[in-house]
Amino acid sequence: xxxxxxxxxxxxxxxxxxxxxxxxxxxxxxxxxxxxxxxxxxxxxxxxxxxxxxxxxxxxxxxxxxxxxxxxxxxxxxxxxxxxxxxxxxxxxxxxxxxxxxxxxxxxxxxxxxxxxxxxxxxxxxxxxxxxxxxxxxxxxxxxxxxxxxxxxxxxxxxxxxxxxxxxxxxxxxxxxxxxxxxxxxxxxxxxxxxxxxxxxxxxxxxxxxxxxxxxxxxxxxxxxxxxxxxxxxxxxxxxxxxxxxxxxxxxxxxxxxxxxxxxxxxxxxxxxxxxxxxxxxxxxxxxxxxxxxxxxxxxxxxxxxxxxxxxxxxxxxxxxxxxxxxxxxxxxxxxxxxxxxxxxxxxxxxxxxxxxxxxxxxxxxxxxxxxxxxxxxxxxxxxxxxxxxxxxxxxxxxxxxxxxxxxxxxxxxxxxxxxxxxxxxxxxxxxxxxxxxxxxxxxxxxxxxxxxxxxxxxxxxxxxxxxxxxxxxxxxxxxxxxxxxxxxxxxxxxxxxxxxxxxxxxxxxxxxxxxxxxxxxxxxxxxxxxxxxxxxxxxxxxxxxxxxxxxxxxxxxxxxxxx
Amino acid sequence: xxxxxxxxxxxxxxxxxxxxxxxxxxxxxxxxxxxxxxxxxxxxxxxxxxxxxxxxxxxxxxxxxxxxxxxxxxxxxxxxxxxxxxxxxxxxxxxxxxxxxxxxxxxxxxxxxxxxxx
Amino acid sequence: xxxxxxxxxxxxxxxxxxxxxxxxxxxxxxxxxxxxxxxxxxxxxxxxxxxxxxxxxxxxxxxxxxxxxxxxxxxxxxxxxxxxxxxxxxxxxxxxxxxxxxxxxxxxxxxxxxxxxxxxxxxxxxxxxxxxxxxxxxxxxxxxxxxxxxxxxxxxxxxxxxxxxxxxxxxxxxxxxxxxxxxxxxxxxxxxxxxxxxxxxxxxxxxxxxxxxxxxxxxxxxxxxxxxxxxxxxxxxxxxxxxxx
Numbered sequence: 001x002x003x004x005x006x007x008x009x010x011x012x013x014x015x016x017x018x019x020x021x022x023x024x025x026x027x028x029x030x031x032x033x034x035x036x037x038x039x040x041x042x043x044x045x046x047x048x049x050x051x052x053x054x055x056x057x058x059x060x061x062x063x064x065x066x067x068x069x070x071x072x073x074x075x076x077x078x079x080x081x082x083x084x085x086x087x088x089x090x091x092x093x094x095x096x097x098x099x100x101x102x103x104x105x106x107x108x109x110x111x112x113x114x115x116x117x118x119x120x121x122x123x124x125x126x127x128x129x130x131x132x133x134x135x136x137x138x139x140x141x142x143x144x145x146x147x148x149x150x151x152x153x154x155x156x157x158x159x160x161x162x163x164x165x166x167x168x169x170x171x172x173x174x175x176x177x178x179x180x181x182x183x184x185x186x187x188x189x190x191x192x193x194x195x196x197x198x199x200x201x202x203x204x205x206x207x208x209x210x211x212x213x214x215x216x217x218x219x220x221x222x223x224x225x226x227x228x229x230x231x232x233x234x235x236x237x238x239x240x241x242x243x244x245x246x247x248x249x250x251x252x253x254x255x256x257x258x259x260x261x262x263x264x265x266x267x268x269x270x271x272x273x274x275x276x277x278x279x280x281x282x283x284x285x286x287x288x289x290x291x292x293x294x295x296x297x298x299x300x301x302x303x304x305x306x307x308x309x310x311x312x313x314x315x316x317x318x319x320x321x322x323x324x325x326x327x328x329x330x331x332x333x334x335x336x337x338x339x340x341x342x343x344x345x346x347x348x349x350x351x352x353x354x355x356x357x358x359x360x361x362x363x364x365x366x367x368x369x370x371x372x373x374x375x376x377x378x379x380x381x382x383x384x385x386x387x388x389x390x391x392x393x394x395x396x397x398x399x400x401x402x403x404x405x406x407x408x409x410x411x412x413x414x415x416x417x418x419x420x421x422x423x424x425x426x427x428x429x430x431x432x433x434x435x436x437x438x439x440x441x442x443x444x445x446x447x448x449x450x451x452x453x454x455x456x457x458x459x460x461x462x463x464x465x466x467x468x469x470x471x472x473x474x475x476x477x478x479x480x481x482x483x484x485x486x487x488x489x490x491x492x493x494x495x496x497x498x499x500x501x502x503x504x505x506x507x508x509x510x511x512x513x514x515x516x517x518x519x520x521x522x523x524x525x526x527x528x529x530x531x532x533x534x535x536x537x538x539x540x541x542x543x544x545x546x547x548x549x550x551x552x553x554x555x556x557x558x559x560x561x562x563x564x
Numbered sequence: 565x566x567x568x569x570x571x572x573x574x575x576x577x578x579x580x581x582x583x584x585x586x587x588x589x590x591x592x593x594x595x596x597x598x599x600x601x602x603x604x605x606x607x608x609x610x611x612x613x614x615x616x617x618x619x620x621x622x623x624x625x626x627x628x629x630x631x632x633x634x635x636x637x638x639x640x641x642x643x644x645x646x647x648x649x650x651x652x653x654x655x656x657x658x659x660x661x662x663x664x665x666x667x668x669x670x671x672x673x674x675x676x677x678x679x680x681x682x
Numbered sequence: 683x684x685x686x687x688x689x690x691x692x693x694x695x696x697x698x699x700x701x702x703x704x705x706x707x708x709x710x711x712x713x714x715x716x717x718x719x720x721x722x723x724x725x726x727x728x729x730x731x732x733x734x735x736x737x738x739x740x741x742x743x744x745x746x747x748x749x750x751x752x753x754x755x756x757x758x759x760x761x762x763x764x765x766x767x768x769x770x771x772x773x774x775x776x777x778x779x780x781x782x783x784x785x786x787x788x789x790x791x792x793x794x795x796x797x798x799x800x801x802x803x804x805x806x807x808x809x810x811x812x813x814x815x816x817x818x819x820x821x822x823x824x825x826x827x828x829x830x831x832x833x834x835x836x837x838x839x840x841x842x843x844x845x846x847x848x849x850x851x852x853x854x855x856x857x858x859x860x861x862x863x864x865x866x867x868x869x870x871x872x873x874x875x876x877x878x879x880x881x882x883x884x885x886x887x888x889x890x891x892x893x894x895x896x897x898x899x900x901x902x903x904x905x906x907x908x909x910x911x912x913x914x915x916x917x918x919x920x921x922x923x924x925x926x927x
Binding site: 108113114115116117118119121179183186187190191192217218219220221222224225226229232236237238239240244245246247248251254255258523528 | 691693701705712719723727735852853
């Protein structure tokens, strides 16, 4: 069957004596840290917390939807469930997850710097995230809100009786966390690369985060002003979205989606960056078409800003504008497709091993493909007429965000866990968990494509009884998915303390981060590295212990199966 | 990256003085032009003069003229994205046509902005 | 990360540090451009749709006070640029002088703004329940700060506007939403700027800034100039609509 890529050679490895985790002790050394690696772990704890809160709301939705007659929750409570699920997952999990956890940890290491450009601003961005999260938690505790995560007016500004204001304030504040993270990354990549680390030697993870940061910087302020105006309208009676004063609710939607569409690229680009690291490593082959993938990241970021009104095809907006946005939506699929082709081409002729991160990468490839293609269906005006606001849309974006972004996040967590903690996770348990997750995910969301096509609307607390069988399948899948999420939470935590010591480069992989000890010292590099090799260059790096074909050297034979 | 370009080109106070006097004159001009009836070009003139003023501030007070290329790229990106936001949203409003063939709601005939009763 | 003198630990050279800080502030200013851009969009759409209401609203603003404020803010940009220059050439005693001048000009701006806002509240021109675009025209005794000539002009404008737009009172609230929204946001940014200037003033009095290291002065300068640029656009957009009638 498959072999693991770690080579069992020599005596047992030991953790380095001093590293960023034991450099100082005490809660103050964590809460007042400016070390990007510690801040990444602070974020890891917080995003995981919000993930489980969002997951709780998802559970409530799926449990309720087992019955077509809406027996578990009232209509009003159901509205609050899907709203809070969306708000928590989008703003407090998906947008920060990979950039704030993996990006923060890895970008200085990958560019060869001692830290990000602005370490104190990095810490500030975490605190801002926590404060924003607190406002939103407060909103939840005072009854939650029922407007949908999209806060459409005039429901959110005039008619809703729920805790809109604190939630809007919470999201507004958290937006600044995103902006500061993006700012830090952009400046770091521009000014803090090590000697020899030219733009085209950067790992594609860095390119992906650069593109993500461009989106964060240019898009997030617009949702800030939009929510600000909505809050002003709710509290002080300003009238831009109020038809009674001559205002236009569609203006809110334009402003909202101007950010929220690029926001989905904030969620997926980092995951694509992770995949660009995983596939070359586990195919032992240079990434095919490096320049194309780098350019595609930027193209997605730019074109992604030009398509937002495809969320508004049924609002009565101008047909001519709709045509333009539909065309641009088809255009934005092209760079994503370019990436998928390049990843696939990388696999061809490679020496593939099926370690857990690679399983997540494969999962990503298939599920992102489905999600992306169904996005094209939605971008087509005629089809969207039929499936807009149905479960087809729900399935589409969950395929991308869960099947894509979350798989990328988990794959990345597993891949870099040895670097972050110095220890390996249990490989076989991890592979089983990945499979459980994959099965659970598809069982949850594939029936939703069928439901949407058959006409079941989203955000309704009841549905026609003939749809029940698909809903029950979906709920069953959700419980399996939950197991798939709980398992890594448990074993990754366990492995952080008791896992097998990993050494500098257990995979082996080619990035600069793998040249440091695991876990790295606080200052990352004792001596500033000088880079003389290209990215993913397995062949010219004899220290990685790979032969000409990228196969681990072991007397010409592949290492024995069962490495633990 | 590029080492020596931002090594302190110091703008002399005399240039600042010229710029501020120009800005004051342009302000007076803006107000004067506002009192002349140019029809729909009033707004063009007003925004045009404002843009000249803003450009002077960016180039000289903010030293953009003497800054590295990436600063200029950042400035350009900001302006370009603002234009995307304004232009593409306005293109929706400007091309809406209701069932009567009326350009709605940005029609200047405000008796039509009431919802049609039928 | 430790500091050795002016150099923070994550940087290799002072040059790199300065470039990094400057790039960071410029990128932050781009986020501010997009932030104000959103409300500019709302303004643009509503001005076009409800031109008469916007023109009427603009009439109620004092062009004298607006022009004065514009001049004041431009002058403060000049004094701020001079403060940066003083730091760059190492004239340490001049830095606090120019910073103080900038602060004073900023406060003059606030003072004028306060007068304008107070007038709006008094004249029932704040969006909400009490809003009445015709209040001063119908109750001249309550609006004694408007002289007879201007009052006559306002009455004429109002009559013409109400003919063109039957829902003038509702739509005029959109103008004032834009007015308070945009100038309020601008004023908030100026307050933050003033706070930063006070912080700089303290540092300059303690002699912290020199030709070798003056990054905070430089960065606050960039921010202050940006706030000035916003006002450069707000002035014609809010004060100079349809003045030629």
